[in-house]
Amino acid sequence: MATTPYHHGNLRDALVEAAVEVVREGGPEALSLRELARRVGVSHAAAYRHFADREALVDVVAERALEAMVAQVHRRLDRVDEPDPVTTARRRLVELGAGYVEFALTETGLFRLLFTAYPDPPEGKGDGDDAGEDPYNLLNRALDELVAVGFIGPELRAGAEVTCWSAVHGFAVLNVEGPLRGLSADERDATLTALLLGIDRAFGAGGSWPPLAPVALTTS
Amino acid sequence: MATTPYHHGNLRDALVEAAVEVVREGGPEALSLRELARRVGVSHAAAYRHFADREALVDVVAERALEAMVAQVHRRLDRVDEPDPVTTARRRLVELGAGYVEFALTETGLFRLLFTAYPDPPEGKGDGDDAGEDPYNLLNRALDELVAVGFIGPELRAGAEVTCWSAVHGFAVLNVEGPLRGLSADERDATLTALLLGIDRAFGAGGSWPPLAPVALTTS
DNA sequence: ACCGAGATGTGACCGCTGTCAACATCGATT
């Protein structure tokens, strides 16, 4: 039994683990069922006992990626510590965006996979159970908070999620796989700060609020 | 010689034409050298006389796509007709973004291909010859104009291109291949208007400017 | 008018991929 047991034991988990690793290193296009099987030490068709097709495996990796992203965003969100509630809410929105971008730049492969098979979050707005563990929900709650503390006028709330998400996502995409990928860390921090403070200005245009501190990414 | 001449005549052009058509219908992943050759009625290896590899063909299609995009943006830009120079400049920035998104939604396949092989425009800032026929240059000129007419304070100019591009590109991506692809035309118009006017607010936060009219896309 | 050279197209081949069907093996249940 010591020599190559016929049954792997927990092939499914092993495949997922290997898949995550492969995608982290080479992005979605590096994900090959056959190479995965090779890596795990199993025949090339064995994976089909656990995944209907390649797509199904991609979906599982996407879930993992989403979790990792939420974790990274939370890490940044939790560091926010401001005396003023308005500044707190504003800062949280900024850090939310910065965490999103940070994940995109740190875990390029996972991020790229995420948006070749994103699990349509805006549709499932009804399930209030695990709501919150999803960047989209985090964003909406941050915006609601900004309305609650009086920073965002209620008339500007509609569509604000899409505006924020678009800006931050666009920045991430352009920097990860787009024409902005050559930017230095300093240039990135500067332009990202301009973008995030721009959003802040767009929402708080009504009143006269104190300026926000710049942002710096930890791209490691 | 009427029956299948050995030499095609202008295979290269025919291949490019077919490639553009295929990408328009099925996106970049539908672009296969072999199917192209089949469609043009030639053996699959013939294409390699005209293109080093698949990538080279993709690049040519990308150029075409970029031209088409610039044309569409121009079409919208040229319609702007406002008495006030400040309103003109503001409106032009809005229409620039709307045109970008409109192209993304109209020519989904070409747009998606464009960003799997984007010809790094920010790098080639030196060539002043054909400058202007590139969305990035159009954007920069629109922003400079906004500074010139006094809408954007000079201290906000740095990084403004990236902010605008990110927001609009993110919106396009999320709507074309991302989680926002289910949006109705009305929802899209509304959220895009919110986004574009948000950018307008972010830049003109200093003064008290008249409101801008909403935006509507022609997705046909 | 010819003839050779360079350009262009062909078919066979390689290795890679995802996917399926037939077969082998194992563990748990009866």
Added chain:
DNA sequence: AATCGATGTTGACAGCGGTCACATCTCGGT
């Protein structure tokens, strides 16, 4: 102990990008 369903294997197929030797055509120089 026999059996059955879950799991893994082998072998095949089609499609892909890419390369090669070879066939065919076109055109310019003599």
